[in-house]
Amino acid sequence: MSGSGVPTASLPADDPIGLQAFAVLLRRMNSEFNRIAQEFAQAHGLHLTDMQALIAILDADADPEAEGEPMTPGRLRKQLNLTSGAVTACLDRLERAGHIRRVRDAGDRRVVHLHYADAARGLARDYFRPLARGTEAARGRFSAEELTVVVRFLAEMNAELALLRRGAD
Numbered sequence: 001m002s003g004s005g006v007p008t009a010s011l012p013a014d015d016p017i018g019l020q021a022f023a024v025l026l027r028r029m030n031s032e033f034n035r036i037a038q039e040f041a042q043a044h045g046l047h048l049t050d051m052q053a054l055i056a057i058l059d060a061d062a063d064p065e066a067e068g069e070p071m072t073p074g075r076l077r078k079q080l081n082l083t084s085g086a087v088t089a090c091l092d093r094l095e096r097a098g099h100i101r102r103v104r105d106a107g108d109r110r111v112v113h114l115h116y117a118d119a120a121r122g123l124a125r126d127y128f129r130p131l132a133r134g135t136e137a138a139r140g141r142f143s144a145e146e147l148t149v150v151v152r153f154l155a156e157m158n159a160e161l162a163l164l165r166r167g168a169d
Helices: 019-043 048-062 073-080 084-096 118-139 144-168
Strands: 100-104 112-116
Touching (some): 048 112, 084 100
8 A cells, every 4th residue: 555645536527526527536436445455354364344344343433323332243234234144253253363352231241342452453553554644645635624525525425325225224
């Protein structure tokens, strides 16, 4: 993973802010994020599904629907659209590799909370540091007002994607 610090994305000439331009740029970005995640997974003996689970566990605290609760196997199953057996196998792999911890809820021992392990957090932070630097470099080319609009757009896209996922349930 390396970045030049120079933006290289070109916009479709016919309508640089049209739906087609957005689709192309979002696909490019998604493809690059997937490539980076796949490289991390491969370097650490993980499946791509394991990466999706790690991201879901890491981001669980920021999920407004979770109301501050840690990720659970049931929520993870639903979010990743996996069977219970597939989630169990995934969590077993992640736990064996030291990426997550399963912790029983103190108030209800039947409930299991999933937590990102501290050592794994450091490993991921080191690996993804170039991506963080690239993100900071890109952010630095925008004003606070522009970034506010970008954040609003990304939040709206995530909300629309969540609606699509719920519609598929």
